[in-house]
Amino acid sequence: MGETSINFAKASSAALQDQQLRGNFRRAMDGLMSKRAVQFADTAEWNGVRALGASVRLRALSKLPELLEKLEANCTRNGIQVHWASTTDEANAIVLSIMQRVNAKLVVKGKSMVSEEMHLNAFLEKHGIESLESDLGEYIVQLDEAMPSHIIMPAIHMNTKQIAHLFKQKIKEAEYTEDVAQLTDLARRVLRKKFATADVGISGVNMAVAETGTLCLVENEGNGRMSTTVPPVHIAVMGLEKVVEKLEDVPPVISLLTRSATAQPITTYVNMISSPRKEGEKDGPNEIHLVILDNGRSGIYADEELRNTLRCIRCGACMNHCPVYTKVGGHAYQAPYPGPIGSILMPQVEGLEKRGELPHACTMCNACVEICPVKIPIVEIMGRLRSEAVHPGDAVRGAGSHASKAEAMVWKGWSMTYASPLAYQFATALLAKLGNAAPASLPLLKEWTNVRSKPRFANRTLHALAREKGIPDV
Amino acid sequence: MSESRNAILGKLRAGRDAHPLTPPESDFAVLRNKRWEGAERLERIRRMMEAVHTEFLETTEVDWPADVQAFLKAQGTRNLLFGPATEAGARLSSEWTEGGPELVPYADRVETFKERLFDGIDAGITTTLGAIADTGSLIVWPTPEEPRLMSLVPHMHLALLRADALYDTFWQAMTENRWADGMPTNALLISGPSKTADIEQTLAYGVHGPKRLVVVVIR
Numbered sequence: 001m002g003e004t005s006i007n008f009a010k011a012s013s014a015a016l017q018d019q020q021l022r023g024n025f026r027r028a029m030d031g032l033m034s035k036r037a038v039q040f041a042d043t044a045e046w047n048g049v050r051a052l053g054a055s056v057r058l059r060a061l062s063k064l065p066e067l068l069e070k071l072e073a074n075c076t077r078n079g080i081q082v083h084w085a086s087t088t089d090e091a092n093a094i095v096l097s098i099m100q101r102v103n104a105k106l107v108v109k110g111k112s113m114v115s116e117e118m119h120l121n122a123f124l125e126k127h128g129i130e131s132l133e134s135d136l137g138e139y140i141v142q143l144d145e146a147m148p149s150h151i152i153m154p155a156i157h158m159n160t161k162q163i164a165h166l167f168k169q170k171i172k173e174a175e176y177t178e179d180v181a182q183l184t185d186l187a188r189r190v191l192r193k194k195f196a197t198a199d200v201g202i203s204g205v206n207m208a209v210a211e212t213g214t215l216c217l218v219e220n221e222g223n224g225r226m227s228t229t230v231p232p233v234h235i236a237v238m239g240l241e242k243v244v245e246k247l248e249d250v251p252p253v254i255s256l257l258t259r260s261a262t263a264q265p266i267t268t269y270v271n272m273i274s275s276p277r278k279e280g281e282k283d284g285p286n287e288i289h290l291v292i293l294d295n296g297r298s299g300i301y302a303d304e305e306l307r308n309t310l311r312c313i314r315c316g317a318c319m320n321h322c323p324v325y326t327k328v329g330g331h332a333y334q335a336p337y338p339g340p341i342g343s344i345l346m347p348q349v350e351g352l353e354k355r356g357e358l359p360h361a362c363t364m365c366n367a368c369v370e371i372c373p374v375k376i377p378i379v380e381i382m383g384r385l386r387s388e389a390v391h392p393g394d395a396v397r398g399a400g401s402h403a404s405k406a407e408a409m410v411w412k413g414w415s416m417t418y419a420s421p422l423a424y425q426f427a428t429a430l431l432a433k434l435g436n437a438a439p440a441s442l443p444l445l446k447e448w449t450n451v452r453s454k455p456r457f458a459n460r461t462l463h464a465l466a467r468e469k470g471i472p473d474v
Numbered sequence: 475m476s477e478s479r480n481a482i483l484g485k486l487r488a489g490r491d492a493h494p495l496t497p498p499e500s501d502f503a504v505l506r507n508k509r510w511e512g513a514e515r516l517e518r519i520r521r522m523m524e525a526v527h528t529e530f531l532e533t534t535e536v537d538w539p540a541d542v543q544a545f546l547k548a549q550g551t552r553n554l555l556f557g558p559a560t561e562a563g564a565r566l567s568s569e570w571t572e573g574g575p576e577l578v579p580y581a582d583r584v585e586t587f588k589e590r591l592f593d594g595i596d597a598g599i600t601t602t603l604g605a606i607a608d609t610g611s612l613i614v615w616p617t618p619e620e621p622r623l624m625s626l627v628p629h630m631h632l633a634l635l636r637a638d639a640l641y642d643t644f645w646q647a648m649t650e651n652r653w654a655d656g657m658p659t660n661a662l663l664i665s666g667p668s669k670t671a672d673i674e675q676t677l678a679y680g681v682h683g684p685k686r687l688v689v690v691v692i693r
Contacts, residue, residue, distance in 0.1 A: 048503065048504030049504050049505075052504055055497055055499065059500060062496065064490060065487045084482055090478060136673070137670075140673075163674075196588055196589075211654055212654055212657045220668070220669050220681075221682045221683065222681065225622075225626050225662075226682055230623070248645060248649055249500070251643065252505065252645070265522065266663065268526070268667070268683075269683070275659045276659075278618075281617075282583050282618065283584035283621045294478075298485040301485075301486055307489075
């Protein structure tokens with residue numbers, strides 16, 4: 001992808017016209033929100049575990065460089081080979097060099113958002129390596145040659161009928177069926193053969209424990225366990241913020257993650273990996289590689305306020321509760337991370353030139369902040385990024401790239417009017433007289449009035465009415 | 475790639491030192507205070523796991539090998555993968571009777587066993603280190619005698635659970651047993667059969683891992 005700005009307004013407007021898509025999202029998001037509420041019905045428990053989760057993430061960030069070194073030392077001692085990548089290009093090159101050394105032709109992948117960030121599938125295909133997604137949702141999206149529309153439920157934008165057609169069209173042995181159990185079973189049969197023959201398994205990491213050198217993965221399907229156990233080589237990719245200090249930090253974060261993400265008290269599997277196959281063990285990979293990716297995160301970390309973005313545990317609850325995301329869906333963001341967290345993360349990772357529009361994909365209603373299990377001040381960061389986009393500076397890449405002289409002048413005029421009682425009186429009196437005469441089709445006004453009725457101005461100002469009641473102007 | 479390593483760590487250190495962060499205390503009371511008394515633990519585990527399609531087989535120390543065999547025979551299971559070198563494995567092989575499902579030992583490295591494991595095994599049986607009341611989860615630590623794939627690849631997973639090895643929370647299980655002093659190659663929590671809701675949020679069981687999970691409760 002180039003550095004050109006991505007047009008969220010256009011994409012979201014198209015999404016809003018798609019009744020099928022809106023129905024699919026509405027149904028899914030309503031279900032997720034009500035089920036999550038049941039999981040956190042005990043307010044005292046929610047407050048306690050949330051405070052604990054936030055403290056675990058903040059403690060990890062407070063010692064981030066030391067914990068990463070400790071993680072590296074303990075993983076290495078356990079036999080896990082650790083690699084560091086400043087950029088996604090570098091991370092891809094590391095993965096490829098491991099593949100080439102073992103002459104890999106087929107890779108099975110567990111779900112990993114960092115690998116989406118790396119566009120790893122496309123990169124591997126380019127080098128002649130088949131890279132197969134094995135999480136059912138990711139598998140569907142890959143068959144459809146699309147991008148995930150949600151970080152937890154990648155194929156949430158599609159309904160059963162659409163998936164049934166897709167399977168019939170793309171899988172050789174498929175019979176057309178809309179029976180979910182049969183569709184699932186078909187994917188099971190196709191993918192089992194792949195697990196058994198894959199040369200390398202790739203996974204993400206939900207949490208890496210510095211204290212023990214352990215990689216934690218949560219999942220329901222078993223594809224994560226397959227990808228990390230059956231192939232002779234396992235490569236795990238993680239963003240550098242995913243480290244926690246102690247093993248005992250894992251339970252509260254997992255509890256918040258699974259309940260917030262899919263309203264489950266726990267996922268079917270919690271998979272904790274601390275070493276490759278040891279002498280005498282009969283299965284498991286002979287090699288494990290951990291690729292720690294920066295890709296702009298160390299820059300985010302340098303800013304005291306923006307740093308809070310890195311608390312994220314990737315549960316996706318902010319999406320499910322966002323009045324914007326639930327209407328337009330994930331694809332409108334054209335980013336691996338959509339929704340509120342994507343709107344603050346993507347501009348910081350890829351720069352404001354390209355992603356400066358995303359912090360505006362927000363009504364500032366605070367719904368995401370209220371349900372964020374680790375209390376990220378998403379809306380404050382959203383406001384900060386809007387400001388960064390129009391003021392040159394060095395905290396965020398592309399700061400100032402969206403500065404507009406006209407906008408600056410409007411704000412200047414507005415603030416001058418509000419700073420001067422005389423100017424304010426004049427402006428309100430003028431609008432009371434002329435406001436209703438202004439046609440709804442005026443260029444700027446039209447943006448508002450083409451989907452809403454034009455507000456009617458009272459013909460006398462509040463000040464004038466107050467004076468009549470004997471309340472003097474100050 | 476140590477160049478990137480040093481650049482990343484250097485940048486992080488500079489960023490943190492310019493704006494140090496004081497985190498709030500981590501208060502684990504919310505986990506410490508989660509308690510269930512006596513019989514409540516197993517009842518809760520059973521209720522939570524049954525809600526996600528786990529099956530339960532109640533038995534005793536004396537009868538479990540025979541009960542497992544009778545159960546599998548009734549299901550029409552052709553064979554059972556087991557770890558011959560464990561105590562439970564020894565009981566199975568000595569008490570297994572003619573005419574039941576075939577007992578298959580996981581005796582070789584997966585490289586020589588993969589084809590049969592993926593294509594010819596109906597069920598696998600493993601021990602557990604106990605279960606967790608809070609979430610309805612089994613604690614499984616695979617070993618050289620009970621390899622990792624035994625609880626994953628066969629279509630049915632049977633898990634032996636001693637009714638006195640129960641914990642309140644995941645946190646309690648790991649802190650009381652000092653897991654942090656030495657983690658195994660792989661440690662697992664298993665809370666049901668494999669499942670997915672990736673097709674229009676409709677739950678379907680048995681997507682990649684076992685289609686059925688049977689907890690054999692030994693009292």
